[in-house]
Amino acid sequence: MIDKERITRQFVKLVSIDAPSYREREMADYLTKELEELGFSVEEDDAWKVYSGNCGNLYAHRPGSGSPLLLGMHMDTVEPAKGKKAVVHPDGRITSDGTTVLGADDMSGVAAVLEALHHLKEENRPTRELEILLSIGEEKHVKGAKVFDFSKIQAEKSIVLDMSGEIGTAAVQAPSQIAFTVKVRGKASHAGFAPQDGVHAIRIAATAIAEMAIGRIGDDTTVNVGHIEGGRASNIVPDYCEVSGELRSFSHKKALEELAKVEQIFAKEAEKCGGSIEFIRDICYQAYKTDENESVVKEFQKACTACGIKSSLIATFGGSDQNKMSEHGIPGIVMASAMHQVHSCQEYTEVSEMAQVAGIVSELLQMKE
Missing domain, CATH: 3.40.630.10 (Zn peptidases)
Structure with missing residues (x-):
């Protein structure tokens, strides 16, 4: 017993x-x-x-x-x-x-x-x-x-x-789980005297996130942004912002495809505004x-x-x-x-x-x- x-x-x-x-x-x-x-x-x-x-x-x-x-x-x-x-x-x-x-x-x-x-x-x-x-x-x-x-x-x-x-x-x-971190780099400037000289890293990140498909993507995939931080002070155009999130999918191929879309969106928004990104991925495990x-x-x-x-x-x-x-x-x-x-x-x-x-x-x- x-x-x-x-x-x-x-x-x-x-x-x-x-x-x-x-x-x-x-x-x-x-x-x-x-x-x-x-x-x-x-x-x-x-x-x-x-x-x-x-x-x-x-x-x-x-x-x-x-x-x-x-x-x-x-x-x-x-x-x-x-x-x-x-x-x-x-x-x-x-x-x-x-x-x-x-x-x-x-x-x-x-x-x-x-x-x-x-x-x-x-x-x-x-x-x-x-x-x-x-x-x-x-x-x-x-x-x-x-x-x-x-x-x-x-x-x-x-x-x-x-x-x-x-x-x-x-x-x-x-599912597969893939974690990602995006390091967005812009250019700092005085927010009052010369905002036009800066490249707003937080705005780049925010615009990219707004373009992403977030939540449940079809029946077998999810995408999430779980953390964002950046900037140094309210009177400085922020030159750095970091975003982290994850993807899960019963299809490893689809997870990789969605990850590529996320990277492309961030890269496009950064280029449009004169910034740059570093995209880091971690394939935690496969489906x-x-x-x-x-x-x-x-x-x-x-x-x-x-x-x-x-x-x-x-x-x-x-x-x-x-x-x-x-x-x-x-x-x-x-x-x-x-x-x-x-x-x-x-x-x-x-x-x-x-x-x-x-x-x-x-x-x-x-x-x-």
């Missing part, structure tokens, strides 16, 4: 550990110890060097019989994430004290996997070969998995525990779609059925480490993992749901296919 008291204690312990992005050292040390006690060999890479962090991604492996399975979770938590305190309510709901996020994203998934492993160990049940990737910086657009060496992975299928939604739900499709006939999908559905849970396959417009796994030829899904209202101080989880997730994982770990 899944031990609800143990999974609650484990979850409360996990969220008590401060692990903001690129500062996951204490979390990595705790999870390394837990996994080694469960029979895993654990390696840590040097991803921290890339991001000036304090630890790397963890890769854990344990031999077994049957086809290997890769499980993915992340160690970092969005801000405000320091001093998190889990409050366990009588009805089984767990929240923070309201001053921070709870950290169910992604500690509910981590707690469920650890409980499944402890449960199977207690029952002395054999498991399939298992690999686990615990990434850093996932909340910074999948940065940890972006630099992980996937040549280590033997599994040909993966399941990432990192999604909100009803238990039994799994995403088989996710994927896992065929519903893939063995990993069938295994997930079978595990849900064994637990008396109805399964459902969806598309999500959020990214995860699965994007990188798919990019490296490892088809997989992202399963709902008992997290709700994530990225807010109203975030919560339910003990009963974490137990359900642990039950599904337990079934998956015992499959031989």
Whole structure:
């Protein structure tokens, strides 16, 4: 039986550990110890060097019989994430004290996997070969998995525990995300005596933004401008403005096409006014779609059925480490993992749901296919 008291204690312990992005050292040390006690060999890479962090991604492996399975979770938590305190309510709901996020994203998934492993160990049940990737910086657009060496992975299928939604739900499709920054350069002049001598960088940016298609572009693409800043004083024609935004699309090709349009619009407006731009792009991750006939999908559905849970396959417009796994030829899904209202101080989880997730994982770990 899944031990609800143990999974609650484990979850409360996990969220008590401060692990903001690129500062996951204490979390990595705790999870390394837990996994080694469960029979895993654990390696840590040097991803921290890339991001000036304090630890790397963890890769854990344990031999077994049957086809290997890769499980993915992340160690970092969005801000405000320091001093998190889990409050366990009588009805089984767990929240923070309201001053921070709870950290169910992604500690509910981590707690469920650890409980499944402890449960199977207690029952002395054999498991399939298992690999686990615990990434850093996932909340910074999948940065940890972006630099992980996937040549280590033997599994040909993966399941990432990192999604909100009803238990039994799994995403088989996710979008590309491309972040962009536009540095607009103009020419400063006195706003009172010689405005005609200046090139107004903020106006260039504003005109370009007004020309952009923003919001939902068709059924499968979104474009957003999320930040703009520039200028030095109200009496100076601003010579600099910086704009940042993102695009998402289920079609990587379309995402690149929309990105090119954004760059062209800014370049055109800058040239028209005598300014210039520097356009910086960051392909955070690429779109994927896992065929519903893939063995990993069938295994997930079978595990849900064994637990008396109805399964459902969806598309999500959020990214995860699965994007990188798919990019490296490892088809997989992202399963709902008992997290709700994530990225807010109203975030919560339910003990009963974490137990359900642990039950599904337990079934998956015992499959031989």
